[in-house]
Amino acid sequence: MKKLIEIIKLKKDYYVGEVTVHALRGVDMVVNEGEFVAIMGASGSGKSTMLNIIGCLDKPTEGEYILDGISISSLSKNDLSGLRNQKLGFVFQTYNLLPRTNALDNVELPLLYNKTVKTKERIERAKSALESVGLSDRMHHKPNQLSGGQQQRVAIARSLVNDPVVILADEATGNLDTRTSYEIMALFQELNNKGKTIVFVTHEPDIARCATRNIIFKDGVILRESEVKDRINALEMLASIPLEAD
Amino acid sequence: MNALLRNKLRAFLTMLGIIIGVASVIAMLGIGQGSKLSIQQQIAGMGLNLVTVVPGSQQRGGVQFGASTMQSLKETDVAAILSDCPAVLAASPEVRGNGQAVFGALNWPTSLYGENESYLQIRERSVTNGRMFTDRELSSAAKVCLMGQTVVKNLFGEGADPVGQVIRFKKIPFLVIGVLDSKGLNTFGQDQDDLILAPYTTVQKRVLAITWVQSIYTSAVDSKSTADAATQIEETVRRQHKIKASDQDDFTIRNQTELLSTFSSVSNILTILLGAIAGISLLVGGIGIMNIMYVSVTERTREIGLRMAIGGKGFDILLQFLTESILLSITGGIIGILLGIAASKIIGSTMGWPIVVLPSSEILSFAVCTVIGVFFGWYPARKAASLDPIDALRYE
Numbered sequence A: 001m002k003k004l005i006e007i008i009k010l011k012k013d014y015y016v017g018e019v020t021v022h023a024l025r026g027v028d029m030v031v032n033e034g035e036f037v038a039i040m041g042a043s044g045s046g047k048s049t050m051l052n053i054i055g056c057l058d059k060p061t062e063g064e065y066i067l068d069g070i071s072i073s074s075l076s077k078n079d080l081s082g083l084r085n086q087k088l089g090f091v092f093q094t095y096n097l098l099p100r101t102n103a104l105d106n107v108e109l110p111l112l113y114n115k116t117v118k119t120k121e122r123i124e125r126a127k128s129a130l131e132s133v134g135l136s137d138r139m140h141h142k143p144n145q146l147s148g149g150q151q152q153r154v155a156i157a158r159s160l161v162n163d164p165v166v167i168l169a170d171e172a173t174g175n176l177d178t179r180t181s182y183e184i185m186a187l188f189q190e191l192n193n194k195g196k197t198i199v200f201v202t203h204e205p206d207i208a209r210c211a212t213r214n215i216i217f218k219d220g221v222i223l224r225e226s227e228v229k230d231r232i233n234a235l236e237m238l239a240s241i242p243l244e245a246d
Numbered sequence B: 001m002n003a004l005l006r007n008k009l010r011a012f013l014t015m016l017g018i019i020i021g022v023a024s025v026i027a028m029l030g031i032g033q034g035s036k037l038s039i040q041q042q043i044a045g046m047g048l049n050l051v052t053v054v055p056g057s058q059q060r061g062g063v064q065f066g067a068s069t070m071q072s073l074k075e076t077d078v079a080a081i082l083s084d085c086p087a088v089l090a091a092s093p094e095v096r097g098n099g100q101a102v103f104g105a106l107n108w109p110t111s112l113y114g115e116n117e118s119y120l121q122i123r124e125r126s127v128t129n130g131r132m133f134t135d136r137e138l139s140s141a142a143k144v145c146l147m148g149q150t151v152v153k154n155l156f157g158e159g160a161d162p163v164g165q166v167i168r169f170k171k172i173p174f175l176v177i178g179v180l181d182s183k184g185l186n187t188f189g190q191d192q193d194d195l196i197l198a199p200y201t202t203v204q205k206r207v208l209a210i211t212w213v214q215s216i217y218t219s220a221v222d223s224k225s226t227a228d229a230a231t232q233i234e235e236t237v238r239r240q241h242k243i244k245a246s247d248q249d250d251f252t253i254r255n256q257t258e259l260l261s262t263f264s265s266v267s268n269i270l271t272i273l274l275g276a277i278a279g280i281s282l283l284v285g286g287i288g289i290m291n292i293m294y295v296s297v298t299e300r301t302r303e304i305g306l307r308m309a310i311g312g313k314g315f316d317i318l319l320q321f322l323t324e325s326i327l328l329s330i331t332g333g334i335i336g337i338l339l340g341i342a343a344s345k346i347i348g349s350t351m352g353w354p355i356v357v358l359p360s361s362e363i364l365s366f367a368v369c370t371v372i373g374v375f376f377g378w379y380p381a382r383k384a385a386s387l388d389p390i391d392a393l394r395y396e
C-alpha cells in the first residue's frame, strides 16, 4: 500500500516569550492511501499542531515529513501554498466560508488559485463537488442562509474540488449536534469508500469509531494506535437516531 | 473585489475623500484656467495693439507723482507720435472727468471721457445708434456726446433712444449724437458701458479747464509691432519733452502684451496654489483609503488565513488587496472627475468665465488616483500578504 503521509521523529516547539512549549515531542506515524484516520486526545495534546503540519500550514521544528513522496522541509512558503492547493483539502471546525458569498463561489475558491483551471472547468467542478455533498439545490445560498451542517458540507465540497490526495479535518463536527455530526461522518465515509484518504481530529470517541484507524495523542506524543474493530456505519447510526433528538 | 460590493456604504464613504479631492483638483484647475483665459480675452478685447502713454516716470520704487510730471503730456505729443512713429496707426489723447449726468429729473454718476475720432478704432468699439463726432466738432470743441448703454439705461430707461436729446454733465449741456456698443463688465468688474464720450477738446476746455492730457492711447499697426511702437513713442515723446539723455522719462509707456504676461503669470501662480490646496485634499483621501484598507485587512484576517490555507500565495493576497484599493481610488477618481467637470461648468457659467476642462488635468488626476491606490494600498496589502496562515486562521 502506498504511504501518503510519513512522519519521522517530528518535533514542534512554540516560543511564547521566555517559555518554550513542546507541542510535539517526537512523533512517528504513517498514513496509507485510502485510510480513514482519526486523531484523538485530550485538549492541548498536540492534535491540531500535528494536523497543521500535515496540512503544510506549519513547519516542524525538527524531524521529517514526507507528503506523497515530497519532503516538505526544503520547500519555500510559496511552494507550500502550491502544495496545499494541489494536494490538500481542509475542513475547519468553524467552516471558514467567505461571508456574503454564495456556496458555489465559496467552493470555486481553491481553483481560483490554480492557474491551470479555466473558468468553465472551475464552475463545472465546483458544481459537481456541491452535488457530491448533496447541496446542488443550495448553490446560490449564502452561508447565513444555510444551517451549520449545510455550511460544513459546503466546506467539504470546497476541500474536494481540487481533488486532493488527502482531506484534513480539525474538529469538523465540533460545532454540530449529534445527528448532523453523523451526517457529516456519513459523507466522509462515503468519500473514503470512493478511495479518498481522510485524516481528522476529534475528541469524541463515538465519532472516532467512524474511522478505520485511531491514533491517540498525549502530551505531544502518540500514546496508542489501533485499528477500529467495532466500526460505526454513520448511515446506520443516523437511522437509529430519532429526528427529534438533540 | 466582492468585498467592496459587500460593503457598499463603506466603500462609498472611503471613496468620498478621493471624490472630493479629485473633484476639487479638476474644479480648481478649471477655475484657474478659466479665469486666466477670461482675463486674457478681456485684455485682448481692449485691443492687443494698444500702447498707452501715461504721465509720470516709472521707477524701481514705483511711479513718481508730482504736479508737473502729471501734466507733462500735451496734445502736441499726440500729433508728434502720429507723424513720427511709423509703427503707430492711430493715437488719441484722453482726458477724464467724473460727475453727475442729468436728464430731466434723472441723474447718474458717471465718467466723461474726452477722446479724438480715433477712439473707436483704438478701443475696438463701435457706435450702434447715431454717429461719432466729426473733425469739425472736435476742432470747435462742440458740446456733443456719445453714451454707453448703462448711462442710457439710467437716464432714459431701457431701450430708449437718447439721440437728439440734451443731457447735462456738470451743468454743461451736451447734445447726444450716438450710443456706443455694449461691452459689459471687464475682468476687474468695471462696467465698460458706464461712460460718456465727448471730443477731448470739449472736455479739456469746457469741463476740466486744463491744457494737458491725462493719457495717450495709441494703436500699433499690428500686435507684433507694439514693442516697436513703444520704442518709437518713447523717442518721440522724449524729444518733444526735451529730456536730456541722462534724465529719466517723465512718462510711462504700457503695452497690452506686457499686461497680458503679467496677468498670465499671476493667474498661473493662482492656479498652482488652488491646485496644491486641492492636491492636499486628494492626499487626505488617499490616507482615508489606507486607513480603511488596514481595517479591512484586520477584519478579514480569517479570510486571508483561509485563502492561504487553500493555496493562495502571498502575492495573490497582495494583489487582491492592492486591486481593491486601486479600484476604490479609481472609481472615486472617475466620480470625482465627473463631479469636478460639473462643478467647473457651474462655477464657470455663474462667473461668466469660459469653461475650461483640461484633458491633461483629467489624465493627471486619473494617474494620481492609481498611484494613490497603489501607494496607500501597498502597506495594508503587504501586511495581509505577510500574515502566517495558521495565525490568521486562529485570529479572533
Ligand SMILES: Nc1ncnc2c1ncn2[C@@H]1O[C@H](COP(=O)(O)OP(=O)(O)O)[C@@H](O)[C@H]1O
Residues within 6 Å of the ligand: A014, A015, A016, A021, A022, A023, A041, A042, A043, A044, A045, A046, A047, A048, A049, A050
Ligand atoms: N501558536 C501557538 N503558540 C504557542 N503555543 C501553542 C500554539 N499552538 C498550540 N500551542 C500549544 O501547543 C500545545 C498543543 O496545542 P494543540 O495542538 O492546539 O492541541 P489540541 O488541538 O490537541 O487541543 C498546547 O499546549 C498549546 O497551548
Ligand SMILES: [Mg+2]
Residues within 6 Å of the ligand: A047, A048, A049
Ligand atoms: Mg485543537
